[in-house]
Amino acid sequence: MKEMGPVIDHYRSDWLRFQRESTGSMPEWIKRYRQAAGTCFADMGFPTSHHEERRYTDVTPVMETPFAFAWHAPEISKGEAEPIVSWVGPRHQLTFVNGHFAPSLSLLHRLPQGVIVGSLRDCDEASSSLLEPHLGRHAWHEDHAFVALNAAFLNDGAFLYLPAKMAVEEPILVLFLSSPEGQATISHPRVLVVAGPSSQATVIEGYVGMKGDCYFTNAVTEVVLGEEAVVNHHLLQEESQAAYHIATLAVHQERNSTFMSHSLALGGALARIEVHGLLADEGSTCTLRGLYAAAGRQHVDIHTRIEHARRRCTSRQLYNGILGGHARGVFDGRVLVRQDAHKTDASQTNKNLLLSEDAVVHSTPQLEIFADDVKCVHGTTVGQLDPDALFYLRSRGLDLEDARRVMTQAFSSELFGYIGPARIRDRFTELLSQWTLRTSSESLSA
Amino acid sequence: MPDVILEIRELQASAAGKEILRGVNLTIRAGEVHAVMGPNASGKSTLAYVLAGREGYEATAGTVRYAGNDLLAMPSEARARAGLFLAFQYPVEIPGMTTLQFLKAALNSLRKHRGLEELDAIDFLALVRERVQLLDVDADFLNRPLNAGFSGGEKKRNEILQMAFLDPKLAILAETDSGLDIDALKIVAGGVNALRSQDRAMLLITHYQRLLNFVVPDYVHVLLNGRIVKSGGKELAVRVEERGYGWLEEPGDRIFAPKVTP
Numbered sequence A: 001m002k003e004m005g006p007v008i009d010h011y012r013s014d015w016l017r018f019q020r021e022s023t024g025s026m027p028e029w030i031k032r033y034r035q036a037a038g039t040c041f042a043d044m045g046f047p048t049s050h051h052e053e054r055r056y057t058d059v060t061p062v063m064e065t066p067f068a069f070a071w072h073a074p075e076i077s078k079g080e081a082e083p084i085v086s087w088v089g090p091r092h093q094l095t096f097v098n099g100h101f102a103p104s105l106s107l108l109h110r111l112p113q114g115v116i117v118g119s120l121r122d123c124d125e126a127s128s129s130l131l132e133p134h135l136g137r138h139a140w141h142e143d144h145a146f147v148a149l150n151a152a153f154l155n156d157g158a159f160l161y162l163p164a165k166m167a168v169e170e171p172i173l174v175l176f177l178s179s180p181e182g183q184a185t186i187s188h189p190r191v192l193v194v195a196g197p198s199s200q201a202t203v204i205e206g207y208v209g210m211k212g213d214c215y216f217t218n219a220v221t222e223v224v225l226g227e228e229a230v231v232n233h234h235l236l237q238e239e240s241q242a243a244y245h246i247a248t249l250a251v252h253q254e255r256n257s258t259f260m261s262h263s264l265a266l267g268g269a270l271a272r273i274e275v276h277g278l279l280a281d282e283g284s285t286c287t288l289r290g291l292y293a294a295a296g297r298q299h300v301d302i303h304t305r306i307e308h309a310r311r312r313c314t315s316r317q318l319y320n321g322i323l324g325g326h327a328r329g330v331f332d333g334r335v336l337v338r339q340d341a342h343k344t345d346a347s348q349t350n351k352n353l354l355l356s357e358d359a360v361v362h363s364t365p366q367l368e369i370f371a372d373d374v375k376c377v378h379g380t381t382v383g384q385l386d387p388d389a390l391f392y393l394r395s396r397g398l399d400l401e402d403a404r405r406v407m408t409q410a411f412s413s414e415l416f417g418y419i420g421p422a423r424i425r426d427r428f429t430e431l432l433s434q435w436t437l438r439t440s441s442e443s444l445s446a
Numbered sequence B: 001m002p003d004v005i006l007e008i009r010e011l012q013a014s015a016a017g018k019e020i021l022r023g024v025n026l027t028i029r030a031g032e033v034h035a036v037m038g039p040n041a042s043g044k045s046t047l048a049y050v051l052a053g054r055e056g057y058e059a060t061a062g063t064v065r066y067a068g069n070d071l072l073a074m075p076s077e078a079r080a081r082a083g084l085f086l087a088f089q090y091p092v093e094i095p096g097m098t099t100l101q102f103l104k105a106a107l108n109s110l111r112k113h114r115g116l117e118e119l120d121a122i123d124f125l126a127l128v129r130e131r132v133q134l135l136d137v138d139a140d141f142l143n144r145p146l147n148a149g150f151s152g153g154e155k156k157r158n159e160i161l162q163m164a165f166l167d168p169k170l171a172i173l174a175e176t177d178s179g180l181d182i183d184a185l186k187i188v189a190g191g192v193n194a195l196r197s198q199d200r201a202m203l204l205i206t207h208y209q210r211l212l213n214f215v216v217p218d219y220v221h222v223l224l225n226g227r228i229v230k231s232g233g234k235e236l237a238v239r240v241e242e243r244g245y246g247w248l249e250e251p252g253d254r255i256f257a258p259k260v261t262p
Helices: A002-021 A028-044 A060-064 A078-085 A125-131 A145-152 A387-394 A400-416 A422-445 B044-052 B076-081 B099-113 B121-135 B139-143 B152-166 B182-195 B235-243
Strands: A092-097 A116-119 A158-162 A172-178 A185-187 A190-195 A200-209 A216-225 A230-238 A244-253 A258-265 A270-279 A285-294 A299-308 A314-323 A328-337 A344-354 A360-369 A374-383 B004-015 B018-029 B033-037 B057-066 B084-087 B094-098 B170-174 B201-206 B219-224 B227-232
Touching (some): A002 A028, A028 A145, A060 A244, A078 A172, A116 A125, A125 A158, A125 A190, A145 A216, A145 A244, A158 A200, A172 A185, A172 A216, A190 A200, A200 A216, A216 A230, A230 A244, A230 A270, A270 A285, A285 A299, A285 A400, A285 A422, A299 A314, A299 A344, A328 A344, A328 A374, A344 A360, A344 A400, A360 A374, A387 A400, A387 B076, A400 A422, A400 B094, A400 B099, B004 B044, B004 B201, B018 B033, B018 B057, B018 B201, B044 B057, B044 B076, B044 B084, B044 B170, B044 B201, B076 B084, B084 B152, B099 B121, B099 B139, B121 B139, B121 B152, B121 B182, B139 B152, B182 B201
Parallel strands (some): A092 A172, A158 A190, A172 A200, A190 A216, A200 A230, A216 A244, A230 A258, A244 A270, A270 A299, A285 A314, A314 A344, A328 A360, A344 A374, B033 B201, B033 B219, B084 B170
Antiparallel strands (some): A116 A158, B004 B018, B004 B057, B219 B227
């Protein structure tokens, strides 16, 4: 860790300035949380690839660059933001630019009684009391440097609160735009979703790079589901190809709740998504499905940890990867079944499609089971495009490039088929189609 | 006389480094239906794959002219765009794509290279409906993933539908009749008959004569050990059915026992 000293010092000095300048209206408990997290980060430093959980992901480039805290957000016009959101035509949208809430790019139609969709910075005392039991309680900063760094700089973020039995039908879009100006900046997006008992909501989290620059998005999302709550979560990661993206999603589920997450990860020179799911009480279901696609020299890392703490819970994981060029993919999935978690039903599947000889994937699905009466399965496949299928398509008139593209899309459609809302499914499909168009020539020549 | 569509001269070909075709001659004109019959390992599939341009099947000598062009110099997609269609013996399953999507991708690819506009969704569906009616097939599989979990008969029926849809100049049916029960065989044969036309040539490659009970060819050729050893009219198929292939063996050739018809 010695050589990382200067970078840690850099963050420490930015942090001291941050604390001086962001004296605003944040409640005292948030300030205490920030303080504790900042101290924690300074003590801990960044993890190295010697850490078992990061065996295949070298975060050295992230650690070596002294990313500057984005003190200000550049102006982004509605016209610039429009193409990013037009597909969803959101009625409820919170937009952040370089981590700062952008009211001019946000809109909120009438929400059901008691539902809160807003920025953390603007939270009043009433909101504060709703936040306090949850913020920072699910994504742990004590042993996670990136979560600690996020928490240390906590100044803004999205807050979604659903009282008991409230359902919001229209998707709620939380969009984080990055548009660094001149230097490599870091932002710390933060999302907290609190879904009360028997409430329902569809949430879309989007991360979009506006320019091709290098910047670092260090995001933390916490989702808390009360008894019988249903949260349908979607994650779209379209960072710039030069960016670093490290995101932690922590989910806490009470009895008979249902959490579903569908993700598409396309951007970033280095992108890591961690999902920590805690099935804290009986009868809950956690479904995670994601597609990651990488080309060039991109590195994408999916890291999941689902903990079955109690009986009769179900978890489903399906992650499909498409890797071309010299890209490197990592899937590290863990299911932990605690001693009392009888009748657990868990499955974990990772399928990978390698489009070039130089693409690599490391897949390690793992089960740790301490209960007796459980049903757990896991599996991994790694394959290339089927030459017989390519010939079949060519014999019908498609050239090789088109045939490869069609087959790549066919590979992704299984997963996308699970996405409920049609406009989200279509958007995922369209983005992947654009990706295959962009990368197919590159993969062919690689 | 109608135009020559396909002209094969002294074609030799190998698969996986092994010599399979040892000098095939065959001329097919527009409007004609030819059947090539032969026992196992006589070179039937190699002939089909060499004509369609499959990797791993290499022409080592001889020429193939297709509608005046050097067929062997064309990549497989160019052959398809020029109107050559191969109905596969073992159609490939593509779970992530519906038959309809596949048809659309294929048709628009052909149209693009013929300088035609891509069909919009409405015209495309109208064309699908028309061809489905022509073949009198049940079209329930159109929205299912391509060939995934299809029975043998459904897969072959799908091949015939694709053929009807892509409107080829030369259709090669590679053992389309193998593994079919009599009902499926009738549907396939009905489709082939419906698509017979003055402008189209067809090459049926088959092990058994039974398809030829339903599709009456103009010419029958017997392929043995990589050569066409006998050509004739439809009556040749009947004689092969009665007597097997043994009487056609040339001295010095390897002897193949004809497969016992189940």
